[in-house]
Amino acid sequence: xxxxxxxxxxxxxxxxxxxxxxxxxxxxxxxxxxxxxxxxxxxxxxxxxxxxxxxxxxxxxxxxxxxxxxxxxxxxxxxxxxxxxxxxxxxxxxxxxxxxxxxxxxxxxxxxxxxxxxxxxxxxxxxxxxxxxxxxxxxxxxxxxxxxxxxxxxxxxxxxx
Amino acid sequence: xxxxxxxxxxxxxxxxxxxxxxxxxxxxxxxxxxxxxxxxxxxxxxxxxxxxxxxxxxxxxxxxxxxxxxxxxxxxxxxxxxxxxxxxxxxxxxxxxxxxxxxxxxxxxxxxxxxxxxxxxxxxxxxxxxxxxxxxxxxxxxxxxxxxxxxxxxxxxxxxx
DNA sequence: GGCAATTTACTCGGATAAGGACTGTCCGAGTGTTCCAGG
DNA sequence: CCTGGAACACTCGGACAGTCCTTATCCGAGTAAATTGCC
Numbered sequence: 058x059x060x061x062x063x064x065x066x067x068x069x070x071x072x073x074x075x076x077x078x079x080x081x082x083x084x085x086x087x088x089x090x091x092x093x094x095x096x097x098x099x100x101x102x103x104x105x106x107x108x109x110x111x112x113x114x115x116x117x118x119x120x121x122x123x124x125x126x127x128x129x130x131x132x133x134x135x136x137x138x139x140x141x142x143x144x145x146x147x148x149x150x151x152x153x154x155x156x157x158x159x160x161x162x163x164x165x166x167x168x169x170x171x172x173x174x175x176x177x178x179x180x181x182x183x184x185x186x187x188x189x190x191x192x193x194x195x196x197x198x199x200x201x202x203x204x205x206x207x208x209x210x211x212x213x214x215x216x217x218x
Numbered sequence: 219x220x221x222x223x224x225x226x227x228x229x230x231x232x233x234x235x236x237x238x239x240x241x242x243x244x245x246x247x248x249x250x251x252x253x254x255x256x257x258x259x260x261x262x263x264x265x266x267x268x269x270x271x272x273x274x275x276x277x278x279x280x281x282x283x284x285x286x287x288x289x290x291x292x293x294x295x296x297x298x299x300x301x302x303x304x305x306x307x308x309x310x311x312x313x314x315x316x317x318x319x320x321x322x323x324x325x326x327x328x329x330x331x332x333x334x335x336x337x338x339x340x341x342x343x344x345x346x347x348x349x350x351x352x353x354x355x356x357x358x359x360x361x362x363x364x365x366x367x368x369x370x371x372x373x374x375x376x377x378x379x
Numbered sequence: 380g381g382c383a384a385t386t387t388a389c390t391c392g393g394a395t396a397a398g399g400a401c402t403g404t405c406c407g408a409g410t411g412t413t414c415c416a417g418g
Numbered sequence: 419c420c421t422g423g424a425a426c427a428c429t430c431g432g433a434c435a436g437t438c439c440t441t442a443t444c445c446g447a448g449t450a451a452a453t454t455g456c457c
Binding site for chain 2: 400403409410412
Binding site for chain 3: 059084085086100103104107114115116117118119120121122
């Protein structure tokens, strides 16, 4: 069970978009070039973000993407779920129904105990992702990324906005 | 990102094995029949449990599997990791290295900030799974499963042990 | 210089394909139990 | 009745397809800015 590489891509893209001034857009091409990933496939992932109302898009030249909300109101969970989907990582196929001793008319009132535990763990994972916003990521990055690289990257991006 | 259906299978198998008296074994065939899943493919999953020292096996007729440890010392995480592997669900491909502004000799001292957050969430998921033992699952099941079904299932299993 | 038409650059969505992972099946080798035949 | 060998039932491991998901790639349609041409 491994997350799509698209998740990594869009997280980094959002980090880049978060550093952008108001009313500026970044094109898929620029985002793909900056991260060294295939432009057209990255586009698919960004479309998911767009559908989830995390980013906004403008058509035409000088078009592209920008964040649809303040960075403090976008969580990691929003982004991950936009790409991976909201359905739990554990699917219960109710194999207890195959129990040969089970009478045909038996109706399970409660969800399977095994599934409940797995879903709780899934919720713990999502809850952790929900607690981290884009704003806090930017804070962390500002501390971790060397100042000169930060400055050069910023200029590189602004030249293409 | 969805867990293998094998995970569901082996969790239910472990629940069944947990109800077994000491020194009794259940064959793959019996376990597969009880849960209505393909015998040979279930066998693959059980081999993983065997490698992880969660279950023990005996060859020959009247052979099969039994738990290798007390139910209180087997966690959901043990079982899930035996089937799914121990590697984190998020893999960091270090796409920040593709940053065109990055100097060639630049060496990243810290792991990627994005990856750290994702790994924290992964750990929260694993931590939750680690907190649930087979013993507590059996307790829950004893409460949730109707008494007559529990009794009949127990007899069905014991007839094949 | 001002306005309309054309070109251009971009997003969006669908179609398509390669590769890998998950799911499932089959078979041979090894092992321990059970059963049967011969003494 | 006792003992040795054959038959049997099971696990283990490898080999092998089928199907779905991931990872792309390509192209046409639509849109808005930029450019060009014309008055």
